[in-house]
Amino acid sequence: MYVSKKKALLFLLLLLGLFLPLGREARAEGAQISGVVWLEKTVDGAYNNESGLAGATVALAQRQENGEEKRLASVTTDKDGAFAFSVSQAGEYRLLIDLPEDYYFTLPGTASAALPAQGSSSATPYFSLTDGQFAVKNIGACRASAAVTAIA
Numbered sequence: 001m002y003v004s005k006k007k008a009l010l011f012l013l014l015l016l017g018l019f020l021p022l023g024r025e026a027r028a029e030g031a032q033i034s035g036v037v038w039l040e041k042t043v044d045g046a047y048n049n050e051s052g053l054a055g056a057t058v059a060l061a062q063r064q065e066n067g068e069e070k071r072l073a074s075v076t077t078d079k080d081g082a083f084a085f086s087v088s089q090a091g092e093y094r095l096l097i098d099l100p101e102d103y104y105f106t107l108p109g110t111a112s113a114a115l116p117a118q119g120s121s122s123a124t125p126y127f128s129l130t131d132g133q134f135a136v137k138n139i140g141a142c143r144a145s146a147a148v149t150a151i152a
Contacts, residue, residue, distance in 0.1 A: 031129040033060065033093065034084035035113070035137040037077050040106040045140060047111035052081020053141050055100040060085045063092035063126055071096070090131050095124045099141050106140030113137040 037056040038047055059074040075083050087093065095113070099105070099120040106112055114122040124137055 029131055030088045031133040032086050033135045037081040037139045037141055040140045040142040045107050047138050054079045057098040058083045059096040061094050090129055092126045093129055094126045095137055097122050097139055102144045103141045106142050111138055112140035114139045
C-alpha cells in the first residue's frame, strides 16, 4: 500500500495536534508556598484557627547547588497573617521569619514550621518542592509576656 508523503505528514501533524495540548495542560511548572503567621493563644503549639499576625516579614530562600543560600523574595504578612510565594523551579527551599517587636515564636508543636528560636527571628528547616506542588507552612507566634521569678 502506497501512502503519499503529503498524506503521511498531514496524518502526523494531526496526531501531534491532538496530543500536544494534553501534555501542556497536564504538566504544571513551578510550585507555590503559602501559610499564616498565627498568634498562639492556647499555648499548645497547634494552629486552632487563631487570629493571624500582621507585619511579620517572611523571606523565601533557596539552597543553591554549591550549598549556599540565595534569598529569592520577601513579603510582609497581611492583616490575616497570610503570606505566599511562587517559585519557577523544583528545589530545596526554606522560610526566614522576622516577627514584629514584642512577639516571639511559639513552642514547637504539631503546626508551627519554624525552628525553635530565642528572639524574634527564626527559619524553617529546608523542604523540597517539586513542579506543581503546593506547600503550606504555618508559623506560630506569641506575645511577649511579663514573668516574675521569685527566688526564696
